[in-house]
Amino acid sequence: MTKVKIFLLIIITCSLISSCSTALDDYQDVDKPFDIKRYFDGRVIAWGMVQNYSNKVSRRFCVEIEGSWQGNEGVLAEKFYFNDGEISYRNWQLSKKTDGSYEGQAEDVIGMAIGKHQGFAFQFQYQLSLVVEDESYQVSMDDWMYQLDEFRVMNKTSMSKLGVKVAEVTLFFDKQTQVQQCPSSNAK
Structure with missing residues (x-):
């Protein structure tokens, strides 16, 4: 098979896979809609993992989130503790729009x-903008959160480059847990 045929086969396969995605409208019929302003107001803790393109877990982490809102403007301060000892931060500036959608910016978010x-x-x-071994890469994030109950939220994020999935991030958020902080960065 020629290189051109292989390339076309890859593009067609990627197109078919991406066309089977979930639409947001699939979730419209529920009694209590997910209100991220209410859920991410105050302290929330989450545990997660990153899986590479072959589904191998490459990193595990815990994240402490402190959310505060003034009307429709919010700040989510995130502190990540990775199992390899790295600690990183992300500060989201969020705005709720009149149509109910949200816009957000953070230090490592482009646009x-x-x-x-x-x-x-x-x-x-x-x-x-993702930094890996001193190299910076721009990746697309498709982040989905699903509220399980008033205290718990599951999150699945697909990370892709040029339309090809390179990693997946899975998180479990809990507002009710008795342990309200992540383990120290020294604990691995």
Whole structure:
């Protein structure tokens, strides 16, 4: 098979896979819609992992989030503790728009993040500047949060480059836990 045929086969396969994605409208029929302003107001803790393109877990982490809102303007201060000892920070500046959507910016986000919710789901899409071994890469983030109950939210984020998934991030948020801080960066 020639290189051109292989290349076309890859493009067609990627197109078919991406066309099977979930739409936000699939989640419109619920009694209590997910209100991210209410959920991310105050302290929230989450645990997560990063899986590479072959689904191998490459990193695990815990994140402490402190959210505060003034009307429709919010700040989410995130502190990440990775299992390899790295500690990193992200500070989201969020705005709720009149149509119910959200816009957001953070230090490592390129341009504006756009968020929309429907029922118990919230989708956040943005471009992230990701630094790996002193190299910077721009990746697309398709971030989906699903509220399980008033205290717990599951999050799945697909990370892609040039339309090809390179990693996936999975998080579990909990507002009710008795342990309200991540383990020290010294604990691995």
